Structure formats: C-alpha cells, structure tokens
Amino acid sequence: xxxxxxxxxTTDGIPLEVxxxxxxxxxxxxxxxxxxxxxLFLLITYIFPIGDMxxxxxxxxxxxxxxxxxxxxxxxxxxxxxPPEEVFEAFYLDYKKLIEEKTFGKLSxxxxxxxxxxxxxxxxxxxKMKKFEEGNYKEQIMAVHPRWENVEYWRxxxxxxxxxxxxxxxxxxxxxxxEEGKIVNVAEDRRVHRILWIRTxxxxxxxxxxxxxxxxxxxxLLATLPMxxxxxxxxxxxxxxxxxxxxxxxxxxxxxxxxxxxxxFFVMTGLVADDARPEMMYNKTGTYVAMTQILLPFMxxxxxxxxxxxxxxxxxxxxxxxGTPFIAFWKVYFPLTIPGIGAGCLLVFILAIGYYxxxxxxxxxxxTLISNQIAFHMKSTLDWSFASAMGLMLLTGVLAIYWxxxxxxxxxxxxxG
Numbered sequence: 001x002x003x004x005x006x007x008x009x010t011t012d013g014i015p016l017e018v019x020x021x022x023x024x025x026x027x028x029x030x031x032x033x034x035x036x037x038x039x040l041f042l043l044i045t046y047i048f049p050i051g052d053m054x055x056x057x058x059x060x061x062x063x064x065x066x067x068x069x070x071x072x073x074x075x076x077x078x079x080x081x082x083p084p085e086e087v088f089e090a091f092y093l094d095y096k097k098l099i100e101e102k103t104f105g106k107l108s109x110x111x112x113x114x115x116x117x118x119x120x121x122x123x124x125x126x127x128k129m130k131k132f133e134e135g136n137y138k139e140q141i142m143a144v145h146p147r148w149e150n151v152e153y154w155r156x157x158x159x160x161x162x163x164x165x166x167x168x169x170x171x172x173x174x175x176x177x178x179e180e181g182k183i184v185n186v187a188e189d190r191r192v193h194r195i196l197w198i199r200t201x202x203x204x205x206x207x208x209x210x211x212x213x214x215x216x217x218x219x220x221l222l223a224t225l226p227m228x229x230x231x232x233x234x235x236x237x238x239x240x241x242x243x244x245x246x247x248x249x250x251x252x253x254x255x256x257x258x259x260x261x262x263x264x265f266f267v268m269t270g271l272v273a274d275d276a277r278p279e280m281m282y283n284k285t286g287t288y289v290a291m292t293q294i295l296l297p298f299m300x301x302x303x304x305x306x307x308x309x310x311x312x313x314x315x316x317x318x319x320x321x322x323g324t325p326f327i328a329f330w331k332v333y334f335p336l337t338i339p340g341i342g343a344g345c346l347l348v349f350i351l352a353i354g355y356y357x358x359x360x361x362x363x364x365x366x367x368t369l370i371s372n373q374i375a376f377h378m379k380s381t382l383d384w385s386f387a388s389a390m391g392l393m394l395l396t397g398v399l400a401i402y403w404x405x406x407x408x409x410x411x412x413x414x415x416x417g
Contacts, residue, residue: 050395057168057389063160066107067094071161079155087154088138092129099126113383114167115156121145168389173197193373193390200369203287203359204352210292211299211348212341218296219303219340224312237300245294249358252290256280256362282364290362295351299344306340346405350398370394 008016064071069090077083098104104126111118121144128144142148159167159177170176170183174191178184185191218237222230240248255261263277272278280286310333318328356371363369370390377387 050392053388053392056385057392058164058166059385060160060165060167061163063107063110063157064163066098066103066110067091067157070094070157074158074161077158079151079158082138082149082151083154085136085138088141091157092132092137092141095122095125096129099129109382111157111160113386114160115153117147118153118156121147121153168386169393171386172390172393193370196368196370196373200353200371203284203291203367203369204349206288207291207295207352208299208345208349210288211296212345214292215296215299215303215344216337216341219300219307222300222304223307223310234304237297240294240297245357248294249290249361252286252293252358252362253281256286256289281362283366284363287359287363287367290358291352291355294358295348298347298351302343302347303337303340306337306343310336342405346402349401353398354394 012019067090070087073087073090074083077087095104095107098107104122108119108122111122125141125144125148132140147153167177172193174186174193175183176186218233222233222237225233257263258277258279258281262280263272266272267274267277278285280289314332314336315328318332319325323331354371355369356375359367359369360372360375363372371394374387374390374394377383377390
C-alpha cells in the first residue's frame with residue numbers, strides 16, 4: 001500500500017494533519033483572546049480618538065447642513081459680484097429656520113472663523129428679520145448692515161460649501177485660501193502660529209540639552225557609587241514622581257518670583273543688587289528651569305540603566321593602554337552610553353514638545369507653547385476642529401522626529417532598562 005493512500009490517524013480516528021490544524025487554530029484563538037483586552041484598550045483610548053480628531057479637523061459639513069438652500073442656489077453664482085435675489089432669499093429662509101430651532105449661534109460662530117465680523121451682522125440680522133416683508137430680500141438684508149453689501153462676506157459663505165476642507169491645517173501654519181483659490185500667507189502682524197511652532201521646538205531642544213548636561217554626571221555617579229549610596233541617591237531622583245506636577249510647578253512659581261527665595265539668595269550673595277532683581281517668571285527662563293527639573297528623571301533613568309551595565313575594568317584597560325582619563329572616557333565609555341543618551345533625549349524631547357501645564361503657569365505670554373494654544377481653542381473659542389488639526393500636526397511632528405531618529409540612530413539601540 002502506498003504512503004499517499006494511507007493516512008496517519010490519531011487515537012480518536014481523526015487524520016493527524018486535520019488534528020494538528022485544529023490544535024493550531026485553538027492556540028491562535030487563545031493567543032488572540034489574551035491580547036484582545038489590550039487591543040480593545042488601544043482602540044478605545046488611542047485609535048478611535050485619533051480617528052475622531054482627524055475627522056473633526058477636516059469635517060466642514062456643519063455649515064453645509066445649516067444652509068442647504070443657500071449653497072444650492074450658490075452653485076451657479078460666479079462670486080464676482082453680489083449674488084442674485086435667489087441666493088438672498090434662500091439665505092433668509094435657511095437663517096429663519098435656524099432662528100426657530102435656536103441654532104443660529106452655531107452658524108455665526110462657524111462663519112466668524114472664516115471671516116471676522118460675521119457674528120455681529122448675523123446677530124443684527126436676527127433682530128431685524130422680524131420686520132421683513134415678503135419678497136425683495138436682497139435689499140432688506142443689505143439695509144441691515146453695510147457688510148452685507150460686501151461681496152467678500154458672501155464669498156466666505158461659498159467657501160464653506162465643501163463637506164471636507166484643509167483650511168484648519170493651513171490656518172495652523174498662518175496661511176489661508178483667498179478668493180482666487182490660491183494659498184497665501186496671512187498678514188505679517190497676524191502670524192502667531194509659526195512663532196509658536198518654532199518656540200515649541202526651541203524650548204523642547206534646550207530643555208533636552210539641559211537635561212542631558214545635568215543627567216549625565218548624575219547617572220554616572222549613581223552607576224559608580226556603592227549600592228547603598230546609589231540607592232539613596234536614586235530615591236532622591238525618583239522623589240519628584242511622588243509629588244503632583246501642579247504642586248511642583250506652583251513651587252517654582254514661588255521660588256522664581258522677584259521676591260522669591262532664588263532672588264533673595266542672589267541678593268544675599270551679592271550677585272545682583274536688590275533693585276535689579278532678574279525676572280525669572282512669566283518668560284522662557286522660568287519655563288526652562290521648571291521643565292528641566294521636572295523632566296530630569298526621564299533622562300537620568302535611561303542613562304543609569306545603560307551605565308550600570310558597563311564594566312569599570314574597561315576604563316582601567318583604556319588607561320593602561322596609554323590613554324589619558326579623558327581619552328579613555330571619550331573613546332571607550334561615552335560610545336557605550338549612546339543607547340541611553342538616545343533613549344533619554346528622545347523621551348525628554350517628545351514630552352517637552354507636548355508640555356502644557358508648566359508653560360501655561362510659569363511661561364506667561366513669551367513662554368506659551370503650541371499645546372497651550374490647542375487647549376485655548378478647546379476651552380475658550382470652542383473651535384474643536386482647529387484644535388484637532390493642530391493636535392494632529394503636533395502628532396505628525398512627533399512621529400517625524402521618531403522616524404528621523406530611527407534612520408539616524410536606530411530604534412533597536414534604545415535602552416530604557
């Protein structure tokens with residue numbers, strides 16, 4: 001009998017191949033069920049919110065849904081002159097319906113994002129519409145306020161016709177689409193977001209640099225001291241984690257003010273005169289000091305975990321081969337700590353880019369970062385679509401930095417412990 005015609009059976013009489021596939025399938029199901037809670041957690045806390053942010057940043061259907069007749073009548077309007085009577089009548093009917101439904105406030109807010117001045121003229125129109133007569137809506141609406149005679153306001157309404165738009169991303173870079181459909185820069189005195197992006201990168205870079213310069217000797221000391229002393233110092237490094245971030249920031253506000261302890265120490269030691277105390281609050285100086293102290297442990301821990309694995313005999317070997325202490329350190333010890341340096345710098349830089357509480361409390365106007373602007377639009381202006389767009393731009397920037405780091409150094413070289 002040939003081997004092809006004879007199957008190997010299990011004790012249950014099932015072909016061995018079928019039994020193995022069945023067992024493998026059960027193992028895959030078990031493995032999936034084990035990771036299912038984590039997958040569900042990631043979907044709920046990361047994937048869905050990021051997807052919602054993406055949709056909010058490009059979704060522009062609100063105005064289209066509130067003014068359906070207006071946009072339908074504007075399809076044949078070329079936008080060169082004031083729209084015809086049909087457009088004014090359609091706008092009147094749409095706006096009247098919004099007033100009856102008490103949702104006209106949302107329209108004025110959305111259109112005011114497109115062009116300043118809409119909120120006031122829509123409020124005035126809402127009050128005057130009660131006295132409107134039937135027909136001849138164009139003249140009646142233009143008589144409410146001179147801005148209704150300005151064709152740019154009607155063009156602004158027409159620009160909100162597409163259901164999806166990239167205008168929020170352009171606004172985040174101080175650009176917009178003009179009446180001719182070209183992407184142009186806003187007026188120079190209104191370019192605030194580019195300054196915030198540059199300032200955010202600048203603060204994150206210098207905070208990372210300061211953390212590295214301070215953390216490297218601390219981590220080296222922890223790695224070379226005897227265990228009983230290094231453990232005590234490690235508690236001091238971890239101590240800030242046991243205190244609320246808000247409390248630590250408030251403490252720096254007390255320490256750095258002009259009548260605070262730091263300035264008192266400078267005056268007492270004669271470094272500065274009493275009437276020339278330096279301002280270290282509500283500027284970049286306070287932001288650098290507070291953020292460096294708060295983020296310092298995130299640099300110390302990766303460096304310490306790498307330095308602890310480096311044998312002291314390597315430095316002794318370098319010195320015995322004729323190298324000076326500095327040469328032995330630079331040629332032998334320092335290259336071995338690069339994985340820890342990369343991990344610490346990447347961690348601190350990414351955390352610093354998205355920092356929010358400390359710059360808001362300590363930095364003042366000159367220390368405001370892009371994260372503070374996102375929070376402002378989320379809480380004050382309620383322009384969630386613009387806040388979502390800037391949040392995604394920030395996320396994209398972080399991913400770009402991570403990608404560049406992976407290309408230059410390699411993520412595989414990161415060591416956090």
